[in-house]
Amino acid sequence: MKMLNNNMTSSYLRFRVFFQIILVIYLGSLLSCNSEKSAIGDPGMKRDNLRVAIEAWNQCNEVYEEAPNMGSPRHADCFDLQKSNHRSNVLCFWFSDSKTNVVAAKLVHLVNELDNKLSINDAKSLGQENLNVDTYAAWKELFLGYKCQVQDEPNPWNFWMIMLKSGNMDSTAAICPKNGKPSQPFPQDSRFPCFGKGCMNMPRIYHDYSTLHSHKEHPKMSKLKGGFHGTWDLDADMSKAKTQNDTSFFSVTWHKTLGKGSWKFHHVLKTSTKYPWLMLYLRSDATTGVSGGYHYETRGMSKMVPKSPNFKVRFTLDVRKGGGPNSQFYLMDIGSCWKNNGQPCDGDVTTDVTRYSEMIINPDTESWCNPKGNLKLCPPYHTFANGTRVHRTDEARFPYDAYHLHCAPGNAKYLEEPFTICDEYSNPQAQEILQILPHPVWGEYGYPTKKGEGWISDPRTWELDVGRLSESLYFYQDPGSKPVERHWPSIDLGTEIYVSSNQLAEWVVSDFDIIVTDE
Ligand SMILES: *[C@@H]1O[C@H](CO)[C@@H](O)[C@H](O)[C@H]1NC(C)=O
Ligand SMILES: *[C@@H]1O[C@H](CO)[C@@H](O)[C@H](O)[C@H]1NC(C)=O
Numbered sequence: 001m002k003m004l005n006n007n008m009t010s011s012y013l014r015f016r017v018f019f020q021i022i023l024v025i026y027l028g029s030l031l032s033c034n035s036e037k038s039a040i041g042d043p044g045m046k047r048d049n050l051r052v053a054i055e056a057w058n059q060c061n062e063v064y065e066e067a068p069n070m071g072s073p074r075h076a077d078c079f080d081l082q083k084s085n086h087r088s089n090v091l092c093f094w095f096s097d098s099k100t101n102v103v104a105a106k107l108v109h110l111v112n113e114l115d116n117k118l119s120i121n122d123a124k125s126l127g128q129e130n131l132n133v134d135t136y137a138a139w140k141e142l143f144l145g146y147k148c149q150v151q152d153e154p155n156p157w158n159f160w161m162i163m164l165k166s167g168n169m170d171s172t173a174a175i176c177p178k179n180g181k182p183s184q185p186f187p188q189d190s191r192f193p194c195f196g197k198g199c200m201n202m203p204r205i206y207h208d209y210s211t212l213h214s215h216k217e218h219p220k221m222s223k224l225k226g227g228f229h230g231t232w233d234l235d236a237d238m239s240k241a242k243t244q245n246d247t248s249f250f251s252v253t254w255h256k257t258l259g260k261g262s263w264k265f266h267h268v269l270k271t272s273t274k275y276p277w278l279m280l281y282l283r284s285d286a287t288t289g290v291s292g293g294y295h296y297e298t299r300g301m302s303k304m305v306p307k308s309p310n311f312k313v314r315f316t317l318d319v320r321k322g323g324g325p326n327s328q329f330y331l332m333d334i335g336s337c338w339k340n341n342g343q344p345c346d347g348d349v350t351t352d353v354t355r356y357s358e359m360i361i362n363p364d365t366e367s368w369c370n371p372k373g374n375l376k377l378c379p380p381y382h383t384f385a386n387g388t389r390v391h392r393t394d395e396a397r398f399p400y401d402a403y404h405l406h407c408a409p410g411n412a413k414y415l416e417e418p419f420t421i422c423d424e425y426s427n428p429q430a431q432e433i434l435q436i437l438p439h440p441v442w443g444e445y446g447y448p449t450k451k452g453e454g455w456i457s458d459p460r461t462w463e464l465d466v467g468r469l470s471e472s473l474y475f476y477q478d479p480g481s482k483p484v485e486r487h488w489p490s491i492d493l494g495t496e497i498y499v500s501s502n503q504l505a506e507w508v509v510s511d512f513d514i515i516v517t518d519e
Helices: 002-034 113-117 133-148 440-445 466-472
Strands: 051-057 074-084 093-097 101-109 160-166 204-214 222-231 249-257 260-270 278-285 294-297 311-322 327-337 353-360 381-383 389-391 403-407 430-436 460-464 490-497 504-516
Touching: 051 133, 074 113, 074 133, 074 204, 074 222, 101 204, 113 133, 133 294, 249 278, 260 278, 260 490, 278 504, 311 327, 311 466, 311 490, 327 460, 327 466, 327 504, 440 466, 490 504
Parallel strands: 051 160, 353 430
Antiparallel strands: 051 074, 074 101, 093 101, 160 278, 204 222, 222 249, 249 260, 260 504, 278 490, 311 460, 311 504, 327 353, 327 490, 381 389, 403 430
């Protein structure tokens, strides 16, 4: 009897253990089904060991000529904190650690000033004499990416990318190709600002390397801080550029409490008479391949390239100054590339087409797409969230106010009349742009539904269903071609101040993440 009892007990125990294992596996699978997967290297901008880089582009997303003594316009600030239990030198700071009480942290930079100063003049000594000033910048981005690289699954990643661009174009110099083909000089016209020879210069970029400070109010806490700033006005007094009238200026400063919360990226952008069309974005770019608008191999933060419809983008945005009526502030800007026949881009600028879509939240931006006279600025159709598609001539149902404009790729052969071709010069290749405005039709995707939402003194944390929205948007493809899978190698936000001088924009971005949802 005893024996039997024991046997029964042990088989009961075996059953319990077996049952518990099954339960754990079952709960585990439930959790993983619902768990969010981030597509980026630093989900929510929480990682103390920052990785950030900056790039500057001219009107056609190239360099053409470096700014004097500034090197190639690619710079990076990447560091790791080294903890140790002893005070080693003055660079050390003390911070509380719940386990060891006080620990010294030392900030170790991975990119030094020599790396950041690398210029086309160094190409020969680096064995890169075959590169020109444009391809050298692309090479430098890969080099900095290599120095900053973080091993991760499914892919290593590099850095956040701050992007600067000036829209000046010297049309008499024919520097930018037209839809990816060599262009002819033409007289300066109102579309393109230019004050004369050299108007497409790269900005001067200055770097405040990240440092660790003790917190002013809480001496036991430490703060991390760094930044880039500069101007396009090459003759400006940099110490006054921020406040001086008619002097272009940009700055991005990042700061964070050590071990806590998100990085805050504080942006400032100011235009001048000579540089009235400027852009400043914070981008999460793909870590390999070409990204939206950039026809060279790129480095970035997106260790997985998000694919429609399966991703969301989350971030906090605090707009403090709007940048004037022509500031096209992009709550969200997504960039991709595919050919009109549905093939993926391969770097052939004559057939690759950049595709952009942007949600503009400046309430001053009006809908230009309308059925009376400007149908050519409307996409051919709108698809509602429930899948119903309405043609732009259906005046009763088409949501005209949801669109700022649509423009078509300059190399598209079968466009529906009437249409407008996008700027043929402002990209290394042809481009297509679809700009949307706050409207109830986008509410389904978590986007603003009313003008003014998320604008000045209305800071918000957004969770945008960019994946599902971007699946539903109209983009051109040749009739009969297989609809492409839409991958988005560049996801960014920031402002494009369009041709207006002495405008000032200021905003703060934090908590950024791209979340991949299950297929
Ligand atoms: C700033 O400069 C512009 C261009 O020279 C000028 O029109 C404007 O009046 C100036 N503004 C101030 C406040 O001085
Ligand atoms: C889909 O939504 C649109 C706009 O709300 C509406 O007009 C249409 O009737 C809906 N279609 C279906 C099939 O529910």
